Structure formats: C-alpha cells, structure tokens
Amino acid sequence: MTVPSRISIVTLGVADLARSTAFYEALGWRRRPESQPTISFFDNAGSMLALFDQSSLAEDAQLAEPPQAPARGEFRGATYAINCDSDDDVLAVLAAAEAAGARVSKPAERSPFFAGLDGYFLDPDGHAWEVAHNPDLHGLPR
Incomplete structure (x- = not known):
C-alpha cells in the first residue's frame, strides 16, 4: 500500500487548552462540534487543526517530552x-x-x-x- 499523500489533521500540543482555543476562535476559526473538554478541533480548508494538551499528546504518541519545552x-x-x-x-x-x-x-x-x-x-x-x-x-x- 502507498501512504496517502495528504494531511488530514495537524495537532498542536498546547500548555493551556482554553487559552489556545480562545485564541483560534478570536482569529475567526470555527470550532467543530466534535470538540471535547480535552481537545479542540477547527475546520480548515480541506483539513483540520486540533489543539491538545502537550503532555497528553506526547503520551498518546508514546514519545518523551523534552526536559524543557521550548520557550x-x-x-x-x-x-x-x-x-x-x-x-x-x-x-x-x-x-x-x-x-x-x-x-x-x-x-x-x-x-x-x-x-x-x-x-x-x-x-x-x-x-x-x-x-x-x-x-x-x-x-x-x-
């Protein structure tokens, strides 16, 4: 099988989900109804942006967080x-x-x-x- 050449969702690890969600809403981006208290989804033309707690995202991907997140x-x-x-x-x-x-x-x-x-x-x-x-x-x- 060939890997599909597309990006469906980009998920950003964030420190404060409520703050980041409010920021993207202030840009005028529409939050999708599938959003939950632990993850926010936003429509983008042909794809989605997701916001997820950075530590939870690292855990989900089974990756270690860097000792100190970039400032x-x-x-x-x-x-x-x-x-x-x-x-x-x-x-x-x-x-x-x-x-x-x-x-x-x-x-x-x-x-x-x-x-x-x-x-x-x-x-x-x-x-x-x-x-x-x-x-x-x-x-x-x-």
Whole structure:
C-alpha cells in the first residue's frame, strides 16, 4: 500500500487548552462540534487543526517530552502556513492575528523566494504561522 499523500489533521500540543482555543476562535476559526473538554478541533480548508494538551499528546504518541519545552518564540522545528490571495491580505491577516493576541515575529516583507509578501506570527504556545502571498502556488485550499 502507498501512504496517502495528504494531511488530514495537524495537532498542536498546547500548555493551556482554553487559552489556545480562545485564541483560534478570536482569529475567526470555527470550532467543530466534535470538540471535547480535552481537545479542540477547527475546520480548515480541506483539513483540520486540533489543539491538545502537550503532555497528553506526547503520551498518546508514546514519545518523551523534552526536559524543557521550548520557550515562546523559540523555534520548534516546524511552521504552518496560510497562503493568501494578495499582499494586502497578508498585511490584514497579520494585523488580525496580532489583535487576537499573537506576537508577530516577522513583519510582512518581500520574500526572497517568491514574488509576494510573507511574515510570521506566533500563537500563545509559540507555534509559528507563516502568512504569505505566493502567487506561484496554484490549487491551494482557500
């Protein structure tokens, strides 16, 4: 069997589920009815984002937590991206994320890799989200 080439759910380990859930709701993301007191699910175009207690997530995956979790703002080895329709949308999304409580770690600037803007914000647990307008990527969910 070939492994399906898709990402169905991205689960982020969080320190405070209620705080993180409130943050993503403040972004305007819709929490799914399947959410429970221990996990929050959010619709994304063609996939889902899940928030789960970091220790519980490590236990579920049968992985040891690092001795000290990365501090907010330290790189965690992965980023998540939102590709926008225009440079103006990049600016608007970064402003909305900041208004919801995110820290903008990289203000929007012209990308050296593609012909659009990109910037980054950090959620309450320091997960890095890239906000970009890459006009060369076609067929991405909107």
